[in-house]
Each structure stands twice: as C-alpha cells, then as structure tokens.
Amino acid sequence: MKWEDFRQSDNIEDRRGSDDTGGGGMMGGSSGHLGLGAMIVLGIIGYALGIDPRVLIGGAEMVSHVSSGAQHQSAAPRGQVGAPKDRIGQFVAAILAENEDVWKDVLPQQANVRFVPAPVVLFNGQTRSGCGKAQSAMGPFYCPEDKKIYLDTSFFREMQQKFGGGGDFAYAYVISHEMGHHIQDQLGILSKWQDAQQNAGSKAQANAISVRIELQADCLAGVWAANANQKWQVLEAGDVEKAIATAQAIGDDKLQEASRGYVVPDSFTHGSAAQRVQWLQRGLQSGKIASCNTFN
Incomplete structure (x- = not known):
C-alpha cells in the first residue's frame, strides 16, 4: 500500500513512553455489551497467548459502554500532539490523514453530514480514555464518550508475528x-443501536446487534479504501487479498472453532469470517455509505 508520500495528520496524541498507568480512570458500576471493535483481537490474543478470553472481554465490555452514572476520578493524560517521528507512528498518521481527506468529502456528499475528525491516541501498555481504562489486550477501539480512537501500536506486531497476518493495507x-x-x-447510528443493544431481550439479541454494528464498520472501512484508491491509487497488488485474509482470520466462527472446536452462532459479536469478508468487499466495490446498511 502506498502511504509514504502522503500527508500525515497532526490529529495524533502520542502517549507512548509516558508514565501513565491508566489508574484512577476506571468507571464504576458499568457493564455493557462489547461491540466497538475491541473484540477484533481479544479472542486471537487470548487463544494465542493462553489468556482466558473471558477476562479480556470483561475488561473490553467496560470500555465499550459507559453508564450515565460513571465517575472518572481523574482526567486522561495529554500526550505529545502531532505526527510522530517513528515509522509506525508516521504510518498511523498517514492512514489517519487519508481517512480524514476521504471522509471530509464523502460524508457531506453522501449523507449531508459534516465530517468532524477523530483523534487517534497512541499508547503502549495501558492508558485512560473517556470510556475508562484502555489496555493493550483490549485491542484497538473507538470511545464514543471522547470521540477518540485508541491504539497500542504493538498490535500490528502481534498481527504479524503471532497471527500470520499483517501488511500495510491490513x-x-x-x-x-x-x-x-x-x-x-456522526450519523447517529451508533447511539441508536447501542441503546437497542442495552434493551435487548436476550444476550443472543444483543450479540446480533453487535454483529451488525461491527459488520457495518467493516463495510465503511471498505468505503474509505475504495474512495482513497480512486483519489490516489493507494492500493498495490496483493493488498486487498491481505485485508480479506485478515477479515477471515478474525471471524467469530474461526476464533471459536480454534478455541472450542465448535461454533456457537448466537454468541457471535463481530460476525463470521464470510460475513466480514462480504461486507468489507461490499464497501470496497461500491464506495458508497448506502451500501453498508447491515441493519436492513
């Protein structure tokens, strides 16, 4: 994937190397259904490293939902703002810039909504977010409370070394x-379906909503890639195949089969391998937000 020659976003908050321990920012009395991207690696990390995935999922559920009564004991630390100087930081800044430049055009044109950028917080180990404590084992996630994306860049190394994945486009x-x-x-979809998820009559119903939320995010990632490639020809031979291989590897059915030896569809939170590939490809092929209606 081509990225070195593109601009780098300054909308990065780099907390790597800080002395922040993430303490004091945990929310109290909150429990939610996981569905904001954290599950993308929880199962993989758990199974690869011998950690009970239920422990990781429990922590990630706290990050993915903040109750109205949540109390934050201290503010999150402020890292160095601007494009980082190291290569992985520059890569994140370039991909973020490409997302910003695509969505500032696509969102108004296709949805009549002005795009407001989302900062990316880089950290290692753990830090604090508007949704509580962020830990490496939770994987990348979006916090709707502070409108920020949280990413421990060691996740990319894990993808490459332990899971057989990787590649810039992945x-x-x-x-x-x-x-x-x-x-x-920004479209109002997330809060609507999170509310529906919290009011679901059963865990299976809540999981089904989570799957639709996550598959739509896969599709929107494809919409971004399609428009970025149309604008700048960023994709190179093999890029799409690597992303599809990644989507397949993190399907709920693949993770469950690897860990349990059998599959329980009612417990899916992100969708099967086939579903994830289907919706990523739908976004890639159409480049249209309207093609990503996983709730219909």
Missing part, C-alpha cells in the same frame, strides 16, 4: 474499521 483496515465506528457515531 493494518490500515484495522484503523479504518475504528474510524468506521466514528462515522457511525
């Missing part, structure tokens, strides 16, 4: 999936 797909949640937030 990494860009992960970042753009989280930006997809921000687009959902």
